[in-house]
Amino acid sequence: MKHFVTFEGIDGSGKSTVSNLVYEKMKKEGYKIILTYEPTDSWIGKIVQKCIKTKSDPFITAYTFIADRYEHCKQIKKWLDTGKIVLCDRYVESTYAYQAAQMQKSIDNPIKWLKELSKDRYVIPDRTFLFVIDPKKSLVRIQNRENLIPFEKIDFLDKVQKNYLNISKGARFKKIDATKKIHEIVDICYKDILK
Numbered sequence: 001m002k003h004f005v006t007f008e009g010i011d012g013s014g015k016s017t018v019s020n021l022v023y024e025k026m027k028k029e030g031y032k033i034i035l036t037y038e039p040t041d042s043w044i045g046k047i048v049q050k051c052i053k054t055k056s057d058p059f060i061t062a063y064t065f066i067a068d069r070y071e072h073c074k075q076i077k078k079w080l081d082t083g084k085i086v087l088c089d090r091y092v093e094s095t096y097a098y099q100a101a102q103m104q105k106s107i108d109n110p111i112k113w114l115k116e117l118s119k120d121r122y123v124i125p126d127r128t129f130l131f132v133i134d135p136k137k138s139l140v141r142i143q144n145r146e147n148l149i150p151f152e153k154i155d156f157l158d159k160v161q162k163n164y165l166n167i168s169k170g171a172r173f174k175k176i177d178a179t180k181k182i183h184e185i186v187d188i189c190y191k192d193i194l195k
Helices: 015-028 043-053 058-081 092-103 110-118 135-142 154-167 182-194
Strands: 004-009 033-037 085-089 127-132 173-177
Touching: 004 015, 004 092, 004 182, 015 033, 015 085, 015 127, 015 182, 033 058, 043 058, 058 085, 058 092, 058 110, 092 110, 092 154, 110 154, 127 154, 127 182, 135 154, 173 182
Parallel strands: 004 085, 004 127, 033 085, 127 173
Antiparallel strands: none
16 A cells, blocks of 8 residues: 555646545545645745745745745654555645746756755655646636636646656656546546555
8 A cells, every 4th residue: 555645737637636536535434544735734835825826936936845845744754654644736746847847947957956956855655646638628627717826827837747747757656647537537546545
């Protein structure tokens, strides 16, 4: 069984919906489980959200994301140490994918730079699900959101998706076709977590 599982993907990929449904299903079946997310709702997480909404300098946003995660990981370790399964909606790959897309004009190899900043400062997940979808389709899904944030634009999401695909290599990652029916995706994730 996998104990620390993260859900990644561009906005509108369905990862939040699926992580919630997987959490509810496992909780109902009696598993000791936590659903968490990034940015967190801590004071640092609130600064991250403000950085996003106010279109802060990408370097400031990246540093605040990493600071938020550093604190978040202390809590994640505590949950894992008490035998809980931890599901996390967005994690370290979100920082690599999104902030690197923002920084690509101002720094060489931003993904490498961000990885260096994060090195040895986060808990490595047992599984990372990457929800893959055409950005045009994802935007159709979220077009009715009241306040679309700056990240929710087609050209930007296209860069983010490419970053995700570039960094999501190795045994930890499982790519999910995000156009499948929700109940199918929930089932895929659920069965994989229990393996």
